[in-house]
Amino acid sequence: AQSVTQLGSHVSVSEGALVLLRCNYSSSVPPYLFWYVQYPNQGLQLLLKYTSAATLVKGINGFEAEFKKSETSFHLTKPSAHMSDAAEYFCAVSVQGGGADGLTFGKGTHLIIQP
Amino acid sequence: DARVTQTPRHKVTEMGQEVTMRCQPILGHNTVFWYRQTMMQGLELLAYFRNRAPLDDSGMPKDRFSAEMPDATLATLKIQPSEPRDSAVYFCASGRGQSTSNEQFFGPGTRLTVL
Numbered sequence: 001a002q003s004v005t006q007l008g009s010h011v012s013v014s015e016g017a018l019v020l021l022r023c024n025y026s027s028s029v030p031p032y033l034f035w036y037v038q039y040p041n042q043g044l045q046l047l048l049k050y051t052s053a054a055t056l057v058k059g060i061n062g063f064e065a066e067f068k069k070s071e072t073s074f075h076l077t078k079p080s081a082h083m084s085d086a087a088e089y090f091c092a093v094s095v096q097g098g099g100a101d102g103l104t105f106g107k108g109t110h111l112i113i114q115p
Numbered sequence: 116d117a118r119v120t121q122t123p124r125h126k127v128t129e130m131g132q133e134v135t136m137r138c139q140p141i142l143g144h145n146t147v148f149w150y151r152q153t154m155m156q157g158l159e160l161l162a163y164f165r166n167r168a169p170l171d172d173s174g175m176p177k178d179r180f181s182a183e184m185p186d187a188t189l190a191t192l193k194i195q196p197s198e199p200r201d202s203a204v205y206f207c208a209s210g211r212g213q214s215t216s217n218e219q220f221f222g223p224g225t226r227l228t229v230l
Contacts, residue, residue, distance in 0.1 A: 043221030051216040094215040102160035
């Protein structure tokens with residue numbers, strides 16, 4: 001079975017500062033990894049995903065994430081935070097090769113942007 | 116702009132009542148997922164369908180929950196009888212194809228409150 005750990009339930013950064021949201025995964029088979037964003041009272045929207053091609057993945061809204069197998073990590077970064085980035089961010093994993101298709105999510109990280 | 120739609124958006128009911136939540140997946144998507152989001156447990160997969168056939172409902176309390184897809188444009192999640200611990204936001208998501216790397220598109224959710 002796979003699992004996801006997101007370090008820090010809340011992260012606060014100043015507008016214009018670097019955003020770093022941490023995600024570590026556990027999987028016995030090669031994983032697919034995702035970052036989703038959830039704005040208040042809305043569903044989840046895909047930011048980016050890793051599917052065993054390039055280890056550095058670029059997504060929407062200036063976000064990117066790097067897959068590091070040796071560290072079992074898939075941290076999300078953005079060079080310069082914007083007020084509109086304030087939201088809940090979820091890291092998720094699914095496994096290659098069939099099996100359960102549903103995503104296993106981390107607990108989420110609430111990103112707060114300070115003006 | 117294709118979207119997953121869910122009805123109702125909000126539901127308040129009393130313990131013991133039947134609750135039915137509906138989801139219309141994006142046209143052409145053949146996989147439908149039901150997730151539940153709570154503060155304590157985060158996002159959990161309840162069940163999912165491919166080509167209208169149920170593939171996994173191991174996340175669902177079998178005694179009171181049931182999920183169906185009467186046709187390709189409608190998925191339902193029913194709770195009978197409802198209990199206060201069922202209070203949560205229920206998300207439907209749809210996707211295309213069979214790869215677990217494929218993006219899931221989420222609806223806006225149904226916020227259920229059981230008194």
